[in-house]
Amino acid sequence: MTASFHWRLAEGGENLQRAMRGLRDDPAKALPDLAAQIHFCREAERVGIDALLVDINYAKPAPMVLALALAPHTRRLRFMVAHRPGLMSPTLFVQQVNSFSALAEGRICLNMVVGHSPDEQAYYGDFLEHDPRYARMEEFLEICRGLWETAEPVDYSGRYLQVEGARLNTPFTSPKGRKPQIFLGGNSKQAQQAATAYADCWLRFGEHPQRLASAIAPVLKSGTAVGLRLAVIARPTRAEALDAAARLVDLSRVGDKSEHEHLFVNGSDSVSVQQVYKMAADEWLTPNLWTGAVRTYGPPNVALLGTPDEIAQQIIDFESIGISHFILSGWPKLAEMVYFGEEVLPRVRRLEKKLDPAFPREISHA
Numbered sequence: 001m002t003a004s005f006h007w008r009l010a011e012g013g014e015n016l017q018r019a020m021r022g023l024r025d026d027p028a029k030a031l032p033d034l035a036a037q038i039h040f041c042r043e044a045e046r047v048g049i050d051a052l053l054v055d056i057n058y059a060k061p062a063p064m065v066l067a068l069a070l071a072p073h074t075r076r077l078r079f080m081v082a083h084r085p086g087l088m089s090p091t092l093f094v095q096q097v098n099s100f101s102a103l104a105e106g107r108i109c110l111n112m113v114v115g116h117s118p119d120e121q122a123y124y125g126d127f128l129e130h131d132p133r134y135a136r137m138e139e140f141l142e143i144c145r146g147l148w149e150t151a152e153p154v155d156y157s158g159r160y161l162q163v164e165g166a167r168l169n170t171p172f173t174s175p176k177g178r179k180p181q182i183f184l185g186g187n188s189k190q191a192q193q194a195a196t197a198y199a200d201c202w203l204r205f206g207e208h209p210q211r212l213a214s215a216i217a218p219v220l221k222s223g224t225a226v227g228l229r230l231a232v233i234a235r236p237t238r239a240e241a242l243d244a245a246a247r248l249v250d251l252s253r254v255g256d257k258s259e260h261e262h263l264f265v266n267g268s269d270s271v272s273v274q275q276v277y278k279m280a281a282d283e284w285l286t287p288n289l290w291t292g293a294v295r296t297y298g299p300p301n302v303a304l305l306g307t308p309d310e311i312a313q314q315i316i317d318f319e320s321i322g323i324s325h326f327i328l329s330g331w332p333k334l335a336e337m338v339y340f341g342e343e344v345l346p347r348v349r350r351l352e353k354k355l356d357p358a359f360p361r362e363i364s365h366a
Helices: 016-021 034-046 063-073 090-103 118-123 130-149 189-198 209-222 238-251 257-266 271-279 308-320 333-352
Strands: 004-008 051-054 078-083 108-112 154-157 162-166 182-185 201-205 225-234 284-286 303-306 323-329
Touching: 004 333, 034 051, 034 063, 034 333, 051 063, 063 078, 063 090, 078 090, 090 108, 090 130, 090 162, 130 154, 130 162, 130 189, 182 189, 189 201, 189 209, 201 209, 201 323, 209 225, 209 308, 225 238, 225 308, 225 333, 238 303, 303 308, 308 323, 308 333, 323 333
Parallel strands: 004 051, 004 323, 051 078, 078 108, 108 182, 182 201, 201 225, 225 303, 225 323
Antiparallel strands: 154 162
16 A cells, blocks of 8 residues: 655745745735746655645635646646535536646546635635535535536536536546546545545544544545645654744744634634644644644644654554545645655655555554
């Protein structure tokens, strides 16, 4: 078993100081920074990253457009384009995905999300609550699947979506199959159900491997893969990694972070967000799994922290319970990604050769 490693695309104008300020409305993020982002993509391809996640929210460029602008500048790298069902018709969405695939030799996969902020959903004219958004996602993906898997016209009448005789002349073309790989995130029962029924991979935030094992077992049994979103703080020595972590927290102390956290958590209806913030009361989940950045930078930032050997072993512990995809980020994204690809990833690959394909197995980090 070998895992796939993905990374979050660097934002426009990204540097360490700007990233640490944590300002979502930073105008530099709102526009593409093509020269820097093309360089980032080429480095990701060079160090062995499989796909770059192109996020979606009101403060960033449209992910499909940005990813398509970047794709011609790489040869193998895939783009994991984030999309929220409900923002456009499923037929138009499939048409866009298929067109992207034709232009970029199939190098697109999808991160399907329902959104975590009712306020931001309202910006787009979406006023559904948490559970109905997942129900609508299932209807959306049912129509998409019909358009990808059959040449026959698709008829569908659901509670939220309806199409009659839907068909597209532009097919999905890829060396890897007739439809894109779908990653679907969320810790709720609704997210698990949707992922099991419609996705290739269920995404969760970082958690202690032993606690995670029981939660993901039913999904793995169904044949759906499981992935984690994590941050990385890798340095040559543990002391350097701890110093880097402390600096991240120090640099973030601008304004009232406790008030920012309160507003963010209370303004979210995401089960994942609530669970991870509660879990972050314990700063160390394992000796190399640190939650100290969560309260400042959000749930995706449960961090793999330590030396390349320590982080590689922590990744293997996750692989041992069945995790096969990792979507990673770091500070700053480019430097951390390159160090990960050059120092951590080769160690992971060596350890994977010794990994018993049968799982679960004993976790080395207590």
